[in-house]
Amino acid sequence: MSTGKRVLLAKPRGYCAGVDRAVITVEKALEKYGPPVYVRKEIVHNRHVVETLRERGVIFVEETSEVPEGALVVFSAHGVSPAVRAEAQARNLRTIDATCPLVTKVHKEVNRFDREDYDILLIGHEGHEEVEGTAGEAPHRVQLVDTAEDVDKVQVRDPEKVVWLSQTTLSVDETMERVEQLRERFPKLADPPSDDICYATSNRQTAVKAMAPECDLVLVVGSRNSSNSNRLVEVALQAGAKAAHLIDFASEVDEQWLDGVETIGVTSGASVPDVLVLELLDWLSQRGWSDVEEVTTASEKISFALPRELREAKERSQVR
Numbered sequence: 675m676s677t678g679k680r681v682l683l684a685k686p687r688g689y690c691a692g693v694d695r696a697v698i699t700v701e702k703a704l705e706k707y708g709p710p711v712y713v714r715k716e717i718v719h720n721r722h723v724v725e726t727l728r729e730r731g732v733i734f735v736e737e738t739s740e741v742p743e744g745a746l747v748v749f750s751a752h753g754v755s756p757a758v759r760a761e762a763q764a765r766n767l768r769t770i771d772a773t774c775p776l777v778t779k780v781h782k783e784v785n786r787f788d789r790e791d792y793d794i795l796l797i798g799h800e801g802h803e804e805v806e807g808t809a810g811e812a813p814h815r816v817q818l819v820d821t822a823e824d825v826d827k828v829q830v831r832d833p834e835k836v837v838w839l840s841q842t843t844l845s846v847d848e849t850m851e852r853v854e855q856l857r858e859r860f861p862k863l864a865d866p867p868s869d870d871i872c873y874a875t876s877n878r879q880t881a882v883k884a885m886a887p888e889c890d891l892v893l894v895v896g897s898r899n900s901s902n903s904n905r906l907v908e909v910a911l912q913a914g915a916k917a918a919h920l921i922d923f924a925s926e927v928d929e930q931w932l933d934g935v936e937t938i939g940v941t942s943g944a945s946v947p948d949v950l951v952l953e954l955l956d957w958l959s960q961r962g963w964s965d966v967e968e969v970t971t972a973s974e975k976i977s978f979a980l981p982r983e984l985r986e987a988k989e990r991s992q993v994r
C-alpha cells in the first residue's frame with residue numbers, strides 16, 4: 675500500500691565543474707608535492723570536503739601572510755585579487771591557482787570595463803570571498819550592490835558609462851530585480867557581455883523550481899557559508915515549497931520537520947559531494963521515504979582542465 679511518502683531528487687545538483695577541478699587540484703598537489711599543502715581560504719565552501727582534505731595534510735589559512743616563505747599555496751575556487759597574488763609573490767610562495775574559470779571570466783570583464791573607464795556596479799554579497807577577489811581587480815572603479823538600499827547609495831561619474839556585473843552564485847531572479855532597480859536610476863546601464871551567474875548556479879535553481887511546488891519540505895545539502903546552497907533554500911520557498919532547510923549532513927535533519935510531510939525534495943549545492951546526498955537518501959529511506967524520483971531539468975557536460983602545474987595527472991577526485 676502506498677504511504678504517500680516520496681522523495682523528489684533534483685538533477686542537476688551537487689558538484690559543478692569548478693568545484694570538481696578545485697578539489698582535484700588540491701588532491702593532485704598533495705600527491706605531487708606531498709603535505710603540507712597550504713590553501714588560502716576554504717578550497718570550496720563545504721565542511722565535509724574541507725575536513726577530508728585537512729586530514730590528508732592540507733593546511734587552510736585565511737591569508738597568504740600565514741604561509742611560510744617559499745611554501746606552496748593553492749588559491750581557492752572563489753578567486754583572489756591582484757593584491758593577494760602580489761603578496762604571495764613578495765613572500766616567494768609557490769602558487770597554484772584553482773580559481774574557477776567562470777570566476778576568472780568575471781575578473782576579465784572587470785579589467786575590460788575598467789580599461790574602458792566605466793563605473794562597475796558589482797551585484798554580490800558583502801564579505802564573500804569571490805566578491806572581494808573580483809572587486810579587487812579595480813577597487814577604484816567597482817561599487818558593490820548587495821541590498822535594494824545599496825542601489826540608492828551608488829554614485830557614478832557618468833551615467834552613460836555604467837555597467838553591472840555579478841557574483842557567479844546569486845539567485846537569478848533576485849539579481850534581475852536588482853538590475854531593474856539599477857536601470858531605473860541609470861537607463862543606459864550596460865549588461866555584462868555574457869551571464870555572470872554561472873551555468874551550475876542557474877541549473878540548480880531551475881531544478882529546484884521545477885520540484886518545489888510539489889514539496890512539503892525541501893532539504894538542501896550544503897554548508898552555511900555556501901552562497902549557492904543558501905540561494906537554493908530561498909528559491910525553493912519562493913517557488914512554493916512549504917518548508918526548506920539547509921543541512922551539512924543527514925544527522926542535522928530535525929525529525930520534527932517531517933511531521934505531516936509526504937513529499938520531500940532533495941538537492942545539494944555546487945560544492946557538495948554526492949556521497950552526502952546518498953547518506954541523506956539512506957536516512958530518509960529508513961524513515962519510510964524510499965520512493966525516489968529524479969526531477970531532471972538539464973544535463974551538464976562541462977569540465978575544466980586542471981591548472982597547468984598539475985595537468986599530467988588526471989584521475990578523478992576521491993573526496994566523494
Ligand code: SF4
Binds near residue numbers: 691751872875902944
Ligand atoms: S558554482 Fe559556478 S562559478 Fe562557482 S565554482 Fe562552480 S561552476 Fe565555478
